[in-house]
Amino acid sequence: MDESTVKRVSLLVSWLCLVGVSFAQELRPKEALLCPPATLASLKLELTQKPARELDFFASWCASCKQKLIDAPEGTLFIASFDESEAIETVVKSLRGDKGLRCLWDKDHEIVHHYGVKSLPARRAL
């Protein structure tokens, strides 16, 4: 095996390891989360039991979303979107601390697709 081939194989193996880590992070067991994962069905059930005035979509990489998270107006249900649980939890914990936040994580993008959300920040009145 020549040097060039060894390098290519090494890079491919590294790439596969990274892909594996990426998937493993998504399979990590869930602790008590500030923004637990939700489906469209579970969101509808949540809204039936505890209505909200609007849905506010955010992500950890959306700097424009920051002030809304800090203010967290009453009657708003926050939906963490296009993001990973770890980053969302860090942001919510840091900005809201003990005050908490009414928040769900749209893990499989069902909620954003249903409400036609393609960019952030986004708001949908209910």
Next chain:
Amino acid sequence: MGRVILGLFCLFLSGNATTLWACSSCGSGGADPVILNPSESHKLYLGLGVQSAFQDIDSQGQLRKSDGPDSKWLLELAYVRRFTNRIFASVVGDLGLNQKHDREQAGVGDVTLNTRATLLQPTMLEPELPQLQLLLSRRFATGRSVNQSREEAYLDVYGAGSSEFYAGFDAWWGMMPVLFGFSYLHGWPSAEEIPEGTLQQGQLQRFIVTGGHMLAPELKLIGGVIADQRRASELDTREQERSSRRLQSLFLTLETLHPEGDNLRVTLTRRGVLGDNRNGVSAWGITLAWMSLL
């Protein structure tokens, strides 16, 4: 010149990117032409570009009259799709049209597959972190090369000649008042069979350095340098003397960033303009691109 740079620097400090967009190599022409931003799942790209005012750069770095076309048009089509929150891939194909005086010829260029994996991403709490992506690409030599040309002035040349495998990384500080970043790509070309024997191009090292600013909430201006170095080639395992290549180019890109609509990008390039260039081509280029979020 110093005052211009200082003025631009002050301008850059006057604003801030409010969300994470793009990458260091985006819009440079030096890597995959289209990527996905974090909220995007798939996108279509159509680019039309032209290069002209060609001059050859010889092994001593001297400019010579070009034997090739007067102008080269390129129609590029790409589709990019997300597979996980961190991984997406694109396929890129192009059609070339070469013109020399009153003659012209069109043909299919090379096809490229690109993948990107995001390792690190800034957040609203840590905007100073870079977006760090790994790149893997494979270019397939589907277009005719210089060594396969059968036409005068290389009018039938639309490809690089050999397939090539690329790996690299892209670091981009996209949430700061001044947008900046750098990329590195390493290329391993395959051998090409030519009439004279087996030609093995040297490995490629490509550096891209980018800086820019959000002129408005949905308008981005970036510019930078692409520096290519390719090691000497071998013919039938014999190294060809003075065949290593070096090319430094400039680019400037203006791009709209409508989050839910179509976007346009204009890129100006000036190839072979900086520093010590060898065995390359100097040219002006402009590309207009349209990107549609599906």
